Amino acid sequence: MNWLIGAVLFLVLAPIAGGLIAGIDRRITARMQGRVGPPLLQPFYDVGKLFEKESVVVTTAQNFYVLAYLIFIALSGALFFAGGDLLLIIFAFTLAHVFLVLGAYAVHSPYSHIGAERELIQVMAYEPMIILAAVGLYMVSGSFYVTDIVTTTIPAVLYLPGVFLGFATILTIKLRKSPFDISTSHHAHQEIVKGITTEFSGSTLAQVEIAHWYENVFLLGFVYLFFAWNPAIGIIAVVVTYLAEVFVDNVTARVRWQAALKSGWFAAVIGIANLAILSYMMLGGA
Amino acid sequence: MAFLKRSPWILHYDASSCNGCDIEVLACLTPLYDVERFGIINTGNPKHADILMITGGINEQNREVVRNIYEQMPEPKVVVAIGVCAATGGIFRECYNIVGGVDKVIPVDVYVPGCAARPEMIIDGVVTALSILEEKRAKMSGAAQMKDDARHAEQAGEST
Numbered sequence: 001m002n003w004l005i006g007a008v009l010f011l012v013l014a015p016i017a018g019g020l021i022a023g024i025d026r027r028i029t030a031r032m033q034g035r036v037g038p039p040l041l042q043p044f045y046d047v048g049k050l051f052e053k054e055s056v057v058v059t060t061a062q063n064f065y066v067l068a069y070l071i072f073i074a075l076s077g078a079l080f081f082a083g084g085d086l087l088l089i090i091f092a093f094t095l096a097h098v099f100l101v102l103g104a105y106a107v108h109s110p111y112s113h114i115g116a117e118r119e120l121i122q123v124m125a126y127e128p129m130i131i132l133a134a135v136g137l138y139m140v141s142g143s144f145y146v147t148d149i150v151t152t153t154i155p156a157v158l159y160l161p162g163v164f165l166g167f168a169t170i171l172t173i174k175l176r177k178s179p180f181d182i183s184t185s186h187h188a189h190q191e192i193v194k195g196i197t198t199e200f201s202g203s204t205l206a207q208v209e210i211a212h213w214y215e216n217v218f219l220l221g222f223v224y225l226f227f228a229w230n231p232a233i234g235i236i237a238v239v240v241t242y243l244a245e246v247f248v249d250n251v252t253a254r255v256r257w258q259a260a261l262k263s264g265w266f267a268a269v270i271g272i273a274n275l276a277i278l279s280y281m282m283l284g285g286a
Numbered sequence: 287m288a289f290l291k292r293s294p295w296i297l298h299y300d301a302s303s304c305n306g307c308d309i310e311v312l313a314c315l316t317p318l319y320d321v322e323r324f325g326i327i328n329t330g331n332p333k334h335a336d337i338l339m340i341t342g343g344i345n346e347q348n349r350e351v352v353r354n355i356y357e358q359m360p361e362p363k364v365v366v367a368i369g370v371c372a373a374t375g376g377i378f379r380e381c382y383n384i385v386g387g388v389d390k391v392i393p394v395d396v397y398v399p400g401c402a403a404r405p406e407m408i409i410d411g412v413v414t415a416l417s418i419l420e421e422k423r424a425k426m427s428g429a430a431q432m433k434d435d436a437r438h439a440e441q442a443g444e445s446t
Contacts, residue, residue: 026322035320039292042325048289049336052423054361056333194331201333201360 003082003147010081010217011074018213019043021220025246026186032250043209050206057204058107065103066204070211072096077218083147086134093130093218097123100196100208107199115196118183121257125180125264126170132271136163137225139278150228157226157237162274164226166267168241173264174219176212177249180260290336290362290423291416293325297335297359301352301388302378303342306402307369311339313405321409332358337415338365338392339408343375344385356392362422364395364415368408373397 022043030037039045057063076092079085097119104116138144140159141152149156157164173180184195192198200208220238227234255263300308314321315328329335332355344352356365367388370376375386388394395418398411 030320030322034317036323037320038322038325042293045289045292045325049293052290053336054426056358056360194329194334197334198331199333205334 003084007078007082010078014074014077014217015210015213018210018215018217019047021216021242022213025242028243028246029250032247043213047206047209050201050209051203053202055202055204057201059199061106062103062199063204065099065106066200066207066211068099069096069103070207070214072099073211073214073218077214077221080146080218080221083145083150086137086144086146086149087131089146090130090134094123094127096211100211104196104199109193109199111193112196112199114192115183115194115198118257119196121261122173122180122183122264125261126173128268129166129170129264129271132268132275133163133167133222136160136271136275136278139275139282146225149225153229155227155229159278160226160274162270166271166274167223167226168244169267170264171219171223171241172245172248173260175216175245175249177245179248179252179255180263181249181254182257182260185254288420291420293327294336294412294416294419295327295329295334296337296339296412297329297332297355298339299341299352299355301340301342301344301348301372302384303369303371307341307372307400310402310405311341311368311408314408319405319409321412324413326412332356333360335359336363336419337412338363339368339412340365340388341368341372343371343378344388344391345381345383346385347383349385349391352388352391362419362426364419364422365392366396366398366408366411366415367394368398368411369403370399370401373399376401 020040020043023038023040026042027037027040072092073096076089076096079089079092101116101119101123104112104119134144137149137156137160140154140156141149143149172178176183176185178185182195184197197205197208220242223238223241224234227237298308298311312328313319314326332338336359338356338359340352356363365388367373371378372388372394375381375384378384379386385391396411396415398407400407403411
């Protein structure tokens with residue numbers, strides 16, 4: 001029964017939490033730049049406005065793909081908070097992004113196609129590391145199930161410092177923050193028009209935005225798994241990680257896609273090294 | 287619902303302006319004026335924009351571009367002409383290539399005077415545009431409602 005409550009709570013509360021996190025993020029970003037910043041509820045106003053706009057969709061297939069993106073992001077997050085299998089969650093998560101890329105390819109705008117290509121590069125950059133993170137958590141807790149990982153008393157982050165560092169790197173890609181916000185960005189709206197979301201407008205864009213809120217909550221939940229042995233430390237770690245991401249976002253410039261790809265794979269190499277040492281230690285111990 | 291007024295996204299286009307007004311438009315985004323306080327974001331994408339801020343008197347080459355951008359923006363939308371050139375052509379009015387004002391090409395809702403227009407004036411123009419935007423939205427949803435009612439009436443007529 002617990003799993004159902006977790007999934008339902010995620011589906012209902014994650015958009016609210018995600019929107020608030022985005023609002024806090026925008027205010028902190030503004031303060032870092034010496035500005036006042038928008039109201040806390042600004043992300044909700046934005047999405048509400050997008051639903052009020054006229055639909056100017058030319059290729060109606062894109063609506064289907066974007067809806068599939070939203071559904072699979074919500075599904076992967078719901079599976080996560082239901083305590084499901086981490087590998088299944090990651091595959092559903094990847095599938096969601098495949099739908100987003102297909103949606104951007106379905107239209108005829110070359111800007112949208114460049115955004116889609118860059119999103120694919122991002123998927124290539126983060127995918128190895130996110131799977132290594134799941135493998136690392138399995139090696140520490142002996143299970144791929146989130147229920148088991150979250151109830152383990154072993155401080156996972158102490159065994160997996162390299163994996164956590166690598167995950168933090170790809171978290172920057174996933175949160176669409178500088179220096180890896182190559183496919184689309186919250187700032188610098190002039191970057192190749194608007195990247196992958198160029199052709200999405202009105203309610204379709206609102207769905208992308210809501211999916212992003214779901215995604216952010218899910219990813220912060222993933223960060224929590226590394227610190228799950230102590231809930232208080234876990235929550236502090238999630239907050240600190242997110243603030244660090246906002247800070248990095250504001251002090252770095254966007255890199256080229258080559259550098260983003262290399263960084264993602266370098267993170268994976270650190271992760272593999274960490275896992276190799278860990279498995280050596282475990283064999284030695286046994 | 288008044289979400290539209292709280293979240294106007296802007297598209298800025300330079301239609302053969304001298305760049306004076308454009309610098310003032312971008313000055314609105316700086317920490318001193320910080321228009322993001324009102325939820326205003328500068329987008330580079332007509333499909334995401336609610337307000338088209340346009341500077342300069344438009345020449346023969348970008349006449350089509352301006353019309354294209356305007357048509358790509360989803361309703362409800364408003365156009366703010368910034369600076370005296372966008373209003374009348376300004377000092378370039380007599381030039382052989384200048385159309386002489388944005389309203390010669392697309393409908394304009396708000397004119398912001400000045401050479402160059404001050405950031406305070408530009409913000410004031412955008413705030414004026416917001417109430418027009420809200421009016422247009424009400425009109426748009428009213429029209430959609432009427433269309434819906436007519437369709438239902440027609441279906442009811444068919445069934446009897």
